[in-house]
Amino acid sequence: MRYDYRAAAPGVVEAMRGLEREIAQSGLERPCLHLVKIRASQLNGCAFCLAMHIREACEDGERQERIDLLPAWREAPFYSARERAALAWTEAVTLLPQTGVPDDVYEQARAVFSPTELAYLTLAIVAINGWNRLNVSFCIPPEVEDVSAERGYHA
Numbered sequence: 001m002r003y004d005y006r007a008a009a010p011g012v013v014e015a016m017r018g019l020e021r022e023i024a025q026s027g028l029e030r031p032c033l034h035l036v037k038i039r040a041s042q043l044n045g046c047a048f049c050l051a052m053h054i055r056e057a058c059e060d061g062e063r064q065e066r067i068d069l070l071p072a073w074r075e076a077p078f079y080s081a082r083e084r085a086a087l088a089w090t091e092a093v094t095l096l097p098q099t100g101v102p103d104d105v106y107e108q109a110r111a112v113f114s115p116t117e118l119a120y121l122t123l124a125i126v127a128i129n130g131w132n133r134l135n136v137s138f139c140i141p142p143e144v145e146d147v148s149a150e151r152g153y154h155a
Helices: 010-024 030-044 047-059 064-068 081-094 103-112 115-137
Strands: none
Touching (some): 010 115, 030 047, 030 081
16 A cells, blocks of 8 residues: 555545435435446456445345456346446446547437436446545555455465
């Protein structure tokens, strides 16, 4: 870890948490938000956020199979049309400099999300990208529970 930005700038963290509270009250489905956060974190290579959001998704009852196949969501049959639109939107917004947001991705999202929902979905993507950039920039390690003993692994 380079240094703990959370301790150095607690106001930044509180502002980001305020954004998260607003998103949580948006009415967007938690399973969809979990997938969005995990997918953006995969694209950004953020181990801290991946560990946290996968754990939260599992605690909320998400199937491991859907998490495992998220990088191949286009080929996997486990995601609804709404989740697919959210994942396509997530990838476009996360990879904005490389891909822009193509019209077909916008139309796909607009077909299943109201204007308000799409604004909140975009805000959720902006937030997770912000967290990813903070954690990757400052090399914040994941907070991983030691499950090796319960799974029978030994060092």
